[in-house]
Amino acid sequence: MKYILGIDDGGSVTKAALYAMDGTLIAARPGDNVPLRSSGGGCTERDMEALWSSNVTAIRRVLSAAGAEGRDVAAVSATGHGNGLYLVDANGRPTCDAIISTDERAEALIERWVADPRFARDILPRTAQSLWAGQPPALLAWLKAHRPEALVKARWALLASGFVRMRLTGRPTANLSDASGTSLFNVRERRYDPAILDYYGIGDLEGLLPPVVGSAEQAGTVTEAAARETGLSAGTPVAGGVFDIASSALASGLVEKNRLAIVTGTWSINEYVSSAPVIDRDLFMTSIYPTPDSWLITEGSPTSAGVFEWFINNILDPAARLAGAAAPERRDLYASVDRLVFDPETEAGRVPVFLPFVFGTSKYPTLRGMLSGLEASTALPRILRAVYEGIAFSHLDHIRRLERFQELPGEAVFTGGVANSPQWTQMFSDAMQRPLQVVEVKEAGTLGTSMAAAAMIGEYSGIAEAAKEMSPGYEEFTPDPSKAALYADRYGAWNEALQKEAGRHAAE
Structure with missing residues (x-):
């Protein structure tokens, strides 16, 4: 039997999974934890050699779990968190630690x-996206100004x-969907654009940008090493792969136009x-x-x-360790x-009200996380409840912005970490008053x-057919109309706190 090997390097965990050609999951295994460094x-940041080691471990574990050998794998494809920066030399060896997409050093x-009028006039029509500090142009410009030695030995970004x-594969590549989300790319013309790079002051670094391949094109083959x-x-063929936000959408069977998908991972992703x-x-x-x-909006x-x-x-x-107790297993x-x-x-x-901006947000670049409305009677359960609600309300806020551009259907496809908790998923459905089709995919x-x-x-015949045929079924969660008023009030308080903090930061 032949399998497809999928690899996913998120912001915190590496996973590898083997699939039959019809999309049936054969086995999935994680790599070793690679902690972030701050x-x-x-x-x-994180150690890139440790990350590669985690990939090696995940691949070996999933082959073992499936009772498979390398010759049983017909093809390989990788996805990963978008943006960030992974600088390597000509042999693919790191020249510094990887910088993750939640990095904030380049906010200035x-x-x-963004304040320059040329951005809205000349750059945005080419890139079609907002800028934030964890994207490659900001990180390259920051390194050029503050740590130029990090770029000296680098051959590829x-x-x-x-x-x-x-x-x-031994070959440098960026897949088309990934590259189109970096603010380095002219998305209409599907190419790196020197005018964009010059605007950021990194035109001289264009040579670091890797060749772009299509998602279903062959990016190379597995080397002997x-x-x-x-x-x-x-010799096993390796596909160009897919941007992680698009990968989750494809796994949900999202090929129809104007259908809402919600992905609850490291990032709050809401898209059509x-x-x-x-x-x-x-x-x-x-x-x-x-x-x-x-186009993915x-x-x-x-x-x-x-x-x-x-x-x-x-x-x-840390609270458990302070009390002398061992931290429980995650499950x-x-x-x-x-x-x-x-x-x-x-x-x-x-x-209480929790604004979940501990890693920042592109809409309000200087805003950070906040917990407000604490009283003497506020105990841990309600603080945890505030965290759950704050995350749900952030998704709701994003969806309301999307609805300015396109009328979206009442139901939404739902995936990601939150989907592992039926109760939290139900909270999302109740808060949004929207049926959620939870894709049965791990x-x-x-x-x-x-x-x-x-x-x-x-x-x-193509990725569209693969998405239709390989996607699993789903379980539907329907909203409780009796909870509509409760969540409308709490979202109103959440949004009021957000606007107040955003206004205060804008005035500073």
Whole structure:
């Protein structure tokens, strides 16, 4: 039996999964944890060699779990978090730590670029997306000004999936959908644009940008060296792959135009497929979708399930250690938190307001996370409830912005970390008063990018057919109309706090 291997390098976890040609999941395994490093000043980085080692581990684990060998893998495809910066030499070896897309060090550059009238007039019509500090142009410009030594030995400026592909194939590439979300790319003309690079002051760094390949095009084949490390067979074809936000949408079967998809990962991703690009200063992103004549219209920010992980890692786990207790297993912890959050007494009480901008947000560049409305009676269950609600309201805020551009249907496709909690998923449905079709897929990122590989080797006529045939079914959550007023009031309080803080920051 032949399989497709999908790899997903998110902002925190590496996963590998094997699929049958019809999309049936055979096995999925994680790599080793690669912790983020923060040196202050908004920096978020990680060790790239440790990341590659995590990929090797994940690949070997999933082959073992499936009882498969390298020769059983017909093709490989990788996805990963968009943006950030992975600088490597000509051999694909890191020249410095990877910079993650939640990095904030270059915010001053963003403010200057966006304030310049030329941005709205000349640059936005080409890139079709907002700028934020974790994108390659800001990071390259910041390194050029503050750490030029980091660029001296660099030959290629890659993205996360591009780094993995280069270590697999020895060839530098960026897939078209990934490249189109970097603010380096002219999305209409589908090419790097020197005028854009010159605007950022990095025209001299154009040579660092890798060649662009289509998602279902062959980016190379597994090298002998990579085969020895991973257990794959040398010569196995590797697809261009898919931008992670598009990969999750494909795994949801999203090929129809103007259908809403919600992805709850490190980022709050809310998107629909359009037959034409949307150019608007207030829109987060228009990128190129892998299906024919399609554009992915996206509103997003790093304010989703990843913020809950931040809360666990920085508050709950340290509190447990302070009390002399061992941190519980994640699965047990999630279940315990759900019990506290969805206790009727917790839901009915006065819940604080939580703005989940601990990693920032492109819409309000200087805004950060905030917990307000604490009282003497406020205990941990209601703080946890505020975190859950704040994340849901951030998604709702993004969706309302999307609805300015396109009338969207009542229901939405729903995937990501939140979907692992039926109660939290129901909260989303109740808060939005929208039916949610929860896709029955454990690893949306690996499945979506595997569709590109299946199309590459001719198993399907293209990615659109692969998405239709390989996508799983879904479970529908319907909103409780009796909760509409409750969440309307709480979202109103949340939005009022957001606008107040945004106004205060704008005045400073």
